[in-house]
Amino acid sequence: MGLGQEELQIGAWDGANKAKESTGKKNKSVKRVEEREEQPGCWIKFPLMGSCMSSRSKVDTSISSASTRCESKSTNEASSHEARDSAAKAGTGLTVVSGSTTTTTSNTDSISSSCKVGEELKVASQLRKFTFQELKSATRNFRPESLLGEGGFGCVFKGWIEENGTAPVKPGTGLTVAVKTLNHDGLQGHKEWVAEVNFLGNLQHPNLVKLIGYCIEDDQRLLVYEFMPRGSLENHLFRRSMPLPWATRMKIALGAAKGLAFLHEEAERPVIYRDFKTSNILLDTEYNAKLSDFGLAKDGPEGDKTHVSTRVMGTYGYAAPEYVMTGHLTSKSDVYSFGVVLLEMMTGRRSMDKNRPNGEHNLVEWARPHLGERRRFYRLIDPRLEGNFSIKGAQKAAQLAHACLSRDPKARPLMSQVVEALKPLLNLKDMASSSYFFQSMQAERAASFNGLKSQNSLGRNGHHLPMRSLSNGPHASPYRHSPKPNVKSAP
Numbered sequence: 001m002g003l004g005q006e007e008l009q010i011g012a013w014d015g016a017n018k019a020k021e022s023t024g025k026k027n028k029s030v031k032r033v034e035e036r037e038e039q040p041g042c043w044i045k046f047p048l049m050g051s052c053m054s055s056r057s058k059v060d061t062s063i064s065s066a067s068t069r070c071e072s073k074s075t076n077e078a079s080s081h082e083a084r085d086s087a088a089k090a091g092t093g094l095t096v097v098s099g100s101t102t103t104t105t106s107n108t109d110s111i112s113s114s115c116k117v118g119e120e121l122k123v124a125s126q127l128r129k130f131t132f133q134e135l136k137s138a139t140r141n142f143r144p145e146s147l148l149g150e151g152g153f154g155c156v157f158k159g160w161i162e163e164n165g166t167a168p169v170k171p172g173t174g175l176t177v178a179v180k181t182l183n184h185d186g187l188q189g190h191k192e193w194v195a196e197v198n199f200l201g202n203l204q205h206p207n208l209v210k211l212i213g214y215c216i217e218d219d220q221r222l223l224v225y226e227f228m229p230r231g232s233l234e235n236h237l238f239r240r241s242m243p244l245p246w247a248t249r250m251k252i253a254l255g256a257a258k259g260l261a262f263l264h265e266e267a268e269r270p271v272i273y274r275d276f277k278t279s280n281i282l283l284d285t286e287y288n289a290k291l292s293d294f295g296l297a298k299d300g301p302e303g304d305k306t307h308v309s310t311r312v313m314g315t316y317g318y319a320a321p322e323y324v325m326t327g328h329l330t331s332k333s334d335v336y337s338f339g340v341v342l343l344e345m346m347t348g349r350r351s352m353d354k355n356r357p358n359g360e361h362n363l364v365e366w367a368r369p370h371l372g373e374r375r376r377f378y379r380l381i382d383p384r385l386e387g388n389f390s391i392k393g394a395q396k397a398a399q400l401a402h403a404c405l406s407r408d409p410k411a412r413p414l415m416s417q418v419v420e421a422l423k424p425l426l427n428l429k430d431m432a433s434s435s436y437f438f439q440s441m442q443a444e445r446a447a448s449f450n451g452l453k454s455q456n457s458l459g460r461n462g463h464h465l466p467m468r469s470l471s472n473g474p475h476a477s478p479y480r481h482s483p484k485p486n487v488k489s490a491p
Contacts, residue, residue: 127201128213130166132220135159135179138168142181153192153295154183158227166213177212178228182221192295193221199294203267207259209282209292225292229285233341234278238350243382246389247426248287249345250397254422255289256281260338261415263297264331270300272308272329276337277318277351278344300331317351317362322409332409338418339404343367346397348382364405371402378432387433393425394432 138159139146148156157179160169182193200211215222230236233252236244244252256276263271274296282290301308307328312319320336323329340351343363349356351363360366370376377398381389400421406412413421 127197127211128166128224130161130213130215130222130224132215132217132222134161134166134168135215135222135224138177139179140171148178150183153196153293154181156180159224161224175212176227178225180223180225190221193223195297196223196294199271199297203263203271205259205262205266206288207255207262207290209290228282228290228292230283230287232279233281233283233289233345236283237278237344237348243348243384244345246385246393250393250422250425251287252281252283252289253342253345253397254419254426256291256341257338257415257418257422259289259291260334261419263291264300264334264415270302270331272298272300272331273334273337274298274329275314275318276334276341277315278341281341298329306330320409321407330409331415332412335404335412335415335418336409338415339401339412340364342397342401342404343380346382346394346401347380348384368402368405371398371405381432387431389432390425390428391430391432393428393430396421396425 136142138161139157140159142155142157146157146159148158150156159177159179160171160174161167161177162169163175182190197211197214200208201214204210209228210226211223212226213224215224233256260273260276263273273291273294275293276291280291280293282292284290296313298308298310307330309327310329312324312327314323314337318337318340320333323333323336340363343349344351347363347367349363352361353363354361367380370380374395377395380398381394400413400418403411403413404418
């Protein structure tokens with residue numbers, strides 16, 4: 001198999017990486033950042049699965065009470081966790097805001113201070129309006145067995161409704177849906193709920209999750225989505241024992257890229273997604289990717305404007321550096337986030353992982369030196385694939401990720417160009433496992449590993465120490481004894 005590096009021909013950004021890279025001017029005032037910490041889960045974050053279940057009694061009490069609340073972590077716990085991470089973020093331009101001083105208004109205050117809901121919502125006619133009682137019955141009284149997950153917005157429950165109506169039906173019949181409730185004590189509030197309805201209610205595309213309807217009664221805020229059987233990309237990449245095949249990863253990358261391209265270049269008004277990450281990419285039965293969670297989405301700049309000025313929000317590890325430093329949001333911020341996710345798909349590593357050795361915590365910084373080199377890029381590929389990936393496809397994916405992650409936003413490609421670059425990568429058959437170079441590299445790795453193992457097993461006097469078996473503790477290999485996947489999923 002030939003290993004000659006082929007250049008990606010993507011029009012405007014061909015050769016753009018040679019431009020001078022810059023992170024933009026630093027803001028004179030310190031920017032506040034709201035960090036939504038990544039947690040493992042099937043669809044969205046699952047840090048408080050137990051508290052979601054324990055809140056069922058609240059759901060049952062009354063419509064006017066905070067019935068769908070999921071008890072969140074205490075302020076002290078959140079503050080201590082953020083303080084623990086602050087040292088790692090020092091020098092990145094990020095200022096961590098404690099839970100008690102976060103820039104997000106509480107949901108209760110936001111709801112009471114907001115203008116009339118009818119004036120805020122630009123509800124599309126095709127959305128169904130549910131009553132709280134209908135959704136309570138559809139989810140079987142919000143019982144724990146119906147729980148799919150939990151995130152910043154609230155808890156997500158599986159339910160069943162009529163195919164073309166709002167009435168609940170017997171489980172296993174009618175239309176299967178995912179019902180997302182508003183957590184009154186959570187990170188996202190009424191504004192984000194309104195943004196979700198307004199964006200997903202008016203945007204339709206095969207690579208965006210479908211919003212079926214909503215419920216708003218007193219202080220109740222619920223959203224009803226199509227059910228996504230295979231859950232999130234995050235779950236398949238990081239929590240399943242069987243690795244996703246390379247071709248499936250490229251299919252998912254292409255679908256997600258099409259979703260972003262639609263938002264940026266095809267929608268009636270340009271939209272900046274602002275929270276592109278693996279947990280927000282949902283998969284249907286055929287592994288078609290759909291973007292979900294539009295709570296942080298913003299209308300893009302129009303006319304002569306080059307950017308949208310906004311407070312910095314999103315997920316640490318995915319946000320573009322110039323956006324973190326200046327608060328200037330553009331579609332190229334999403335392109336950077338796409339580059340991070342593409343790297344995660346190539347490597348099988350999380351964007352931020354403090355369990356890794358020093359120098360490997362930040363995926364982008366660790367991978368950047370390998371991206372532009374013909375031979376070194378092999379070190380990036382998920383070892384669980386065992387050579388079952390396309391050589392040419394992996395090379396071009398690495399080049400594409402390198403372009404998306406350029407420190408100069410203007411040098412990054414448009415998402416439509418990313419789509420065109422990914423299309424040819426789906427059906428390539430030049431498997432690395434049959435490459436002489438890859439086999440030589442694997443043999444070299446094995447020899448190096450065996451030499452290190454032999455060296456570590458010798459005592460001070462040259463005597464062999466007893467070998468210890470791998471444990472399942474926090475420092476065990478992520479590729480052995482993977483946790484049992486949570487087969488439940490939601491949008």
